[in-house]
Amino acid sequence: MxxxxxxxxxxxxxxxxxxxxxxxxxxxxxxxxxxxxxxxxxxxxxxxxxxxxxxxxxxxxxxxxxxxxxxxxxxxxxxxxxxxxxxxxxxxxxxxxxxxxxxxxxxxxxxxxxxxxxxxxxxxxxxxxxxxxxxxxxxxxxxxxxxxxxxxxGERQAAEPGSPEASIVASEYKFEPNGLRPGRSRVLFDNQGAEPHFVTGAPIKAGKTLDDVRRFAETEKGESPVDEKAFFSTAVIDGGERQVVDVELKPGRYALLCFVSDRKGGPPHAAKGMVSEAAVR
Structure with missing residues (x-):
């Protein structure tokens, strides 16, 4: 996959x-x-x-x-x-x-x-x-x-993956970040949608906007509007699943994106509007 x-x-x-x-x-x-x-x-x-x-x-x-x-x-x-x-x-x-x-x-x-x-x-x-x-x-x-x-x-042993300090909730076709702070923290990635999702993100460069990120993701032309040295990315999880990851974040604005498709196929989720901005402060 x-x-x-x-x-x-x-x-x-x-x-x-x-x-x-x-x-x-x-x-x-x-x-x-x-x-x-x-x-x-x-x-x-x-x-x-x-x-x-x-x-x-x-x-x-x-x-x-x-x-x-x-x-x-x-x-x-x-x-x-x-x-x-x-x-x-x-x-x-x-x-x-x-x-x-x-x-x-x-x-x-x-x-x-x-x-x-x-x-x-x-x-x-x-x-x-x-x-x-x-x-x-x-x-x-x-x-x-x-x-x-x-x-x-063995038998299924349902369990929660921990007590995170922040969360990123995914659904169709958006992210809802909450509590993201600079430094290293434990973040719950919670897919509350029906489709598979993952989240990849990086700080938006000064003077760039989320629209710049959307255009670059679509065309792959020009200078990257994000700080490529500070990215993070999860694995892909099904709808209804969750995992806790540790991420290292910088203060500022982050672009959050998902590039997988619906289960039935079709365009990547970023092309369907799954490009969000998160404030890290």
């Missing part, structure tokens, strides 16, 4: 937010005081080019999980999770998700965008705290489409 939903959407996101290794910024999260203890799930990406490979356990128990991702590869990479319902293999889920992301085909109801960790710099780490439901999973590096499979076993 390409984290931006379409080839054009991905290239726009890369150009807009310049997800450069030098930035060293990644989405991460953890368990906090007063919440159910999250079980760790270690995922590592290593290698280079066509030799990229994941190291992941064969199975993990269902429930609240702290996904700990290490990018030991030589280029930026992430760990997007895709879940397939019972009766379908992780490989079938991966194929269906790739057809949705890259070819615009409908995403079957038995395939789920299941979170994970967004783009992470080489030799960087990231984490996210979320519920893992039972089923067959694939973890995908979204640029190369390299993947590995694992199972989440």
């Amino acid at each position: 390409n984290a931006t939903g379409t080839r054009k959407g991905r290239s726009a996101a890369v150009a807009l937010l310049a997800l450069a290794a030098a930035s060293g910024v990644s989405a991460c999260g953890g368990s906090g005081d007063g919440q159910e203890e999250a079980r760790p799930l270690a995922i590592e990406l290593s290698g280079d080019g066509s030799d990229l490979r994941f190291s992941v356990p064969k199975s993990v128990p269902a429930g609240l999980t702290r996904i700990e991702f290490k990018n030991a590869a030589k280029a930026e990479g992430g760990a997007q999770l895709v879940r397939a319902d019972a009766g379908h293999t992780p490989e079938e889920g991966l194929q269906a998700a790739a057809a949705w992301a890259e070819e615009g085909r409908p995403l079957p109801p038995w395939v789920h965008a299941a979170g994970g960790v967004g783009p992470t710099a080489p030799n960087g780490t990231g984490s996210a705290t979320q519920e893992l439901r039972p089923g067959g999973y694939s973890v995908i590096e979204t640029e190369s489409n390299k993947s590995a499979s694992f199972e989440v076993t």
Whole structure:
């Protein structure tokens, strides 16, 4: 599953937010005081080019999980999770998700965008705290489409992912940020919509406007209107799902965007107006 939903959407996101290794910024999260203890799930990406490979356990128990991702590869990479319902293999889920992301085909109801960790710099780490439901999973590096499979076993253990200091609520087709502060803080990304969403954001440069961001996301022409060294990005999650990530924010105005498409296909959500501004102060 390409984290931006379409080839054009991905290239726009890369150009807009310049997800450069030098930035060293990644989405991460953890368990906090007063919440159910999250079980760790270690995922590592290593290698280079066509030799990229994941190291992941064969199975993990269902429930609240702290996904700990290490990018030991030589280029930026992430760990997007895709879940397939019972009766379908992780490989079938991966194929269906790739057809949705890259070819615009409908995403079957038995395939789920299941979170994970967004783009992470080489030799960087990231984490996210979320519920893992039972089923067959694939973890995908979204640029190369390299993947590995694992199972989440046992009964569903519904749990909240922590006590965040701020939140970003996604729905069709908008973001509602609340409580974003400069520095490092735990942020709840809550998809209250019916469609899959993710959020990627960066500070808007002085003298630039949200309209400039919209135009650049559409045309990919000219100078980027955002500070590409201060981006953050989550993984894609289904409607009704949530995860807690840690983000490092600068004071100012942030552009928030989503580039995936509806389950039935179609244009990326940014083209449908899912470009919002957040004040960080």
